[in-house]
Amino acid sequence: MKHILHKYRWVFGVALLLLVAGTGWFIHRSRIMQSVYVVKKGNFEKIIETKGEIHGKKAINIVLDDIFKDSDLQVWEFRIKDMVPEGTIVKKGDWVATLDQVNLNQRIQINREQMDVRQAQLNDARIDSALTLSQIRQRIAQLEFDLRYRDLDLQQSKYESPAYQRKMQTAYNQTLRQIERQKRDYELRKMDLEARTRRNEDRYNYHRDTDVKLQKALEATNITAPEAGMVIYARVRGNRKIRIGDEVGPWRPVIATLPDLSVLISETFVAEIDIAKVKPGDSARITVDALPGLTFPGTVSTIANIGQELQGADSKVFAVTIDLSHSDKKLLPGMTSNNQIIVEQVPDQLLIPRKCLFLEEGQTIVYLKSEGKIWKKRVTTGPENDEMVVITHGLSDKDRILNHPPGEGEKVEGFYGG
Incomplete structure (x- = not known):
């Protein structure tokens, strides 16, 4: 009996040793794979990323009655006393908002x-x-x-x-x-x-x-819908949504809109430092946090001629409209959009991550891994974006390069090819 137990202990010990060795080899292999980037060709894109909001390209404005424009009233501001919740589906003639009648x-x-x-x-x-x-x-x-x-x-x-x-x-x-x-x-x-x-x-x-x-x-302080549709609140100064308690008047008559959901757009803002790079016709990709996994293609249609100050922005911004090529029933006005505006696109380029580039004595180099050795390699770079850079000279397709400087104990042979 003791002999059998001793035998099982020996087998268990060998198995445990093999498991530890295998795990160590796997981790080592994973680290090696993670530290090496394989150069490959792809389409280079220079992208400007912005946040925006989905709207209907066409919309019917819900506005104050024209009677409020009459100067004989001598009342120029009206406080919003109550409103239907945003997103409410209304029929023509349905109540939308009430203005305070005190004044x-x-x-x-x-x-x-x-x-x-x-x-x-x-x-x-x-x-x-x-x-x-x-x-x-x-x-x-x-x-x-x-x-x-x-x-x-x-x-x-x-x-x-x-x-x-x-x-x-x-x-x-x-x-x-x-x-x-x-x-x-x-x-x-x-x-x-x-x-x-x-x-x-x-x-x-x-x-x-x-x-x-x-x-x-x-009588006109009770505002009704001019047509059927979904109520989307208008925006006021600072680009925030209108809300109960805000003031409206003849010069700010829009309270809400009824968007046409058949054609949607993303309204966004581009910083003045980047606006010169954007032009009508640029392609864009739009995603929505509420609809993970879905990407909507789009095209820049309009760019504002005059910048404006936006709450939270460090500099002036320019309004940009992106037309969505197609829509989805789940995509609704008011949803926050993540926009990638493609301002430059070059097909079939050698691309590497920017973190693989290093500067040595004024020269741009990479660390090339070849024949089991590590070499320095001079490279010439082209256009770049936040993540990737185009290599115009010095590397070939499927070359393997380090994405970090060589560690202690890793020998660098010198410049590859002399």
Whole structure:
């Protein structure tokens, strides 16, 4: 029995030793493989990476009613009191948002108080006009009555002395001139009073019409969808999404959009240091964190002519639009996109990682592994991106190079080929 146990222990020990040796060889082999890069040909791409957001290329804006553009309202800012959640599917005419009515209600109260004052002034002007003109007409009537008596006196004076006749003629003429003067005064006073009444009437009508506009604006604070679609919040200064409590007005009327989901774009921003490299027609690859494993091809369609400041950016940025070549039902507006804009592409090039390059005495070299030895090799580089560099001279396809400097104990033979 002891002999059998001893035998099993010996077998187990040998197996364990082989396992440890095999594991060590595998780890050593893995380290060797990881430390060596095999040169190969590929398509070189120079890429600018940006973050963006998916939108519909065409969209219907949900905006304030045109009544809010009327300067007679004298209300320029409206606070968003409530909104449907972003992404809500709405039908035409469905409620989307409500604006705070406080400023409008205050304006209505002030306007109605002014309208009451103007109405009182208009009534006073009409009464004053009627009384004043009535008094002048009464004076004219009295003078015309007096003129008839002056005429009788004048007719009877022909039997009197010439002096008396002249006196009667003078009295008649004086009364006639008074009538003419009163009639002229009547016309002038009538014109003046009519103008005054019209001014008061215009002032009253302005406040009356403004009250109608304010009532219409009050109704328009409930904003509805102009068409069916998915509600996507608009963006405000700083490129953030609009939210409850924000101010909107005639100069910032867009509250949300209803995008056309059949054609999608990625709206992104490129730093001013890189914008000169980007041009319309450049290819792009778009991925979305919410849809892992999917890549959407695209093309740069528009580039802004003027830079802008963006919250969180160190320098000015330029808006760039990328048209997606095709879409997916799972791809929705508002999703964050990862954009790779290909600004330079050279096919069939020898490529190596940048970490395989080293600088020695002003020369660019790699460490070539050949025939079991390590050699220095001078190389000439071409275009490069953040990860890879093109080798135009010094290496061949399938050459094996180190991706780190030789370690202690690793002998370097010198420059390969002398």
